[in-house]
Amino acid sequence: MPARITKEDYLFDFDMLGLAPALNDALERANFTQPTPIQNQAIPLALEGHDILGLAQTGTGKTLAFGLPLIDHLLAQPNKPAPKTAKALILAPTRELVNQIAESLRTLTKMTKLRVATVVGGQSINKQIMFLSRGTDILVATPGRLIDLMERGAVDLGSVRHLVLDEADQMLDLGFIHALRKIAPQLGTPRQTMLFSATMPKQMEELSRAYLTNPQRVQVSPPGKAADKITQSVHFVEKPGKPAKLREFLSRETDALTLVFSRTKHGAEKLMKGLVADGYNAASIHGNKSQGQRDRAIKAFRAGEITVLVATDVAARGIDIPGVAYVINYDLPDVPDNYVHRIGRTARAGREGEAIAFCAPDEFDLLRQIQKLMKIEIPVASGAAPEAAEAAKPGGRQRNRRRGPKPQGTNGPANRRRHPRRKSAA
Template identity: 45%
Template sequence: MSFHSSRRDHRPHGTGGRAARRAHNHHDTDPQAAKARGALAPREPVWAPSPITPEIAQAIAASPFAALGLSEPIVRAIVDERYESPSPVQAEVIPHVLAGRDVLACAQTGTGKTAAFVLPILQRLAAEALPQGPKPIRALVLTPTRELAAQITERATVYGRYLRLRHTVVYGGVNQHRQEIALRAQPDLLVATPGRLLDLLRQGLVKLDGVTHFVVDEADRMLDMGFLPDVRRIFATLPSDRRILLFSATMPATIEALAKTMLRDPVRIAIAPTVTTAESVDQSVMFVSRADKRALLETVLRDDSVQRALVFTRTKHGASRLSEQLDRAGITALAIHGDKTQSARERALDAFRRGSTRVLVATDVAARGIDVDGISHVINFDLPNVAESYVHRIGRTGRGGAVGRAISFCDREERSLLSDIERYIRRRLPVSGGEPPPEPAATPTPSPATNARRPRRYRGTRFR
């Protein structure tokens, strides 16, 4: 008798072999058959929220969020989170979403935009009557980065803890098998990045014909940084009877006009002008040559006041190279950008949150969704090509009333970018170090004699 046969013969009847594998893989959905083989049939999870005590009931009734029209289960979750009062964007947006209006909202980073759309959408989903047959995806939130998608999903979990709703998230950079399993569970709310969602649509693994609420978060970046074709393809798959919410920290006029073509009778909400920056952020510029930028950065980072710093570079390669150079200089730093795997990005963010590394080097797109408390400094190692991105960058510090500092390095070739930023925010950045280099010399206009056609030579033969 073989060794393999002995192992199989000594197994308890019904606990191994093909029967158990079939039950494990859910190939047999008959509970009685599974029970006969000794396998446990899957059971529906029991939903039983804890009873509301008089103290909790009083807190729910007194909550300013209840005055916005939010239901008791939603407000109870908010009370659990110890939210005292809605932020301005939440107070403005929530009533309009509950009323079923399209919304175009503009507010600074860190003002609570996620709760402004997640809270009322969860309430509307809980109140909607479900159609017969398979349950469709009824709400779709589109975000530019994996980190922001994960952050929104985590908030949906918190705010919807007392609701019988399902939600899931899909994004690229990871194997899609687990996402397929989550989609088969028929979620009510789907949070997604455009690339992975389009892949799943092409494969027929997701349908959006039941979506009643469509949210585009960080709309300026989604529409202005290469995501526009993807957004249009996804938008074309939605039913005509749906509500659209666009949220962003900045909204240039051209992007706003484009966004309005997607909305019907939208409510426009602007909590603060897009050109303003947080008053709690001390902004300055340091003039430095390109060759001396890294040495200056090391000097700045060695200052004891730099508790947690987010450093921005223009390119992914530049972020990786700079983090490696800082490591060699004895300053622990990690990089986060689009070429990093999802697990590497999550490890870097976790280390940054825990404080095991106090320097995170990032690109603009990858930094979307970084929600880390206590960032003391934002350092623009490279000035952004788009002035609006400056507002996004420095909004990562000075959040929640805390004081932060934003330092921008500017070399000779970046003078025009600095001028664009100062024109956009309508203020001059004070100089905290270095002397402004001279403006790049204009290219001289060639004289007629210089511009005259010169004879060409080919293998010693002269041609005119």
């Protein structure tokens, strides 16, 4: 089992860490002065070279928690990467998250000679092969595309001495554990490995034992807990009433950035087109959109050019837009953990945010699973839970309280035996 860090606060500023001057300058340019709790705990240990098992909900600054010590280590190695090689590998489950991580790292390496490369599906593999042919310091990748490049001989991972697994729980959910088993044996040794996750399923413990060596465990909140500054509420509404309820919310603050989650790709697209037809400034991202379309939609949303982004769980992780004021769960997710990741798109970087859920009668069990995971009761803002509504009907409570055997009748025990049908006289 990994050693557990119990000290909650190391009370330092970034400039007290002894980071490379280029990193301190980059942090100052980006107005980063005070580390978040996960950064507070993870960075000193990672700088010392420890393997890290980091547990924190989304929006807590995990990218800098592994990015800063990683870059600091690489800046101490001035030699250029050989062709087709990388010094550090960061694996993430989605294209959006890969792009977000790379963007953050490029902000920190802008005034250095370190190169950051990304490889994801949905983009030209030939261009990626050409870029990798020159070698890179940091490679950020989705596991599937990385394996494609490995099989083509386009990348050699033998020089990798730093491995980061970000949002590792989602990689497990998506079946990337098989890809990881192909990738890990190709990496160089000895190496430093950092694994970050928002939840801690049993399989994550097994993953940490397999790929981390005497890791230091840092945890800033219980797994499955949302950020403290998110105000949550649920509205019980029949499915046909959801479109009107959504428009009611969107009309309150037309300029507020609002992220709306739909369960299916078809549903997200249909919802977005309906909003656009009604005059709302909306776009959508889901698995049927090309990478270019998804990137353009996120860029426009970040810039405020569109104010409503309708998405499937492809956006539950990987969208780091501090200005998101509202997250609306138009459909509740099938996987409770995804609710935590969805609402983590708001209240980022210390801001406040609001998460609103619509719950139709057939989603009530999903809501109960979410509340069980988070160990809270989400406040009800309107409507009534199906079981409460049933109990409120005339005679409802009396029917529920009845005890004892059922009366003998058509459904009683004496009549449960099936009898052959009599042939008609006709």
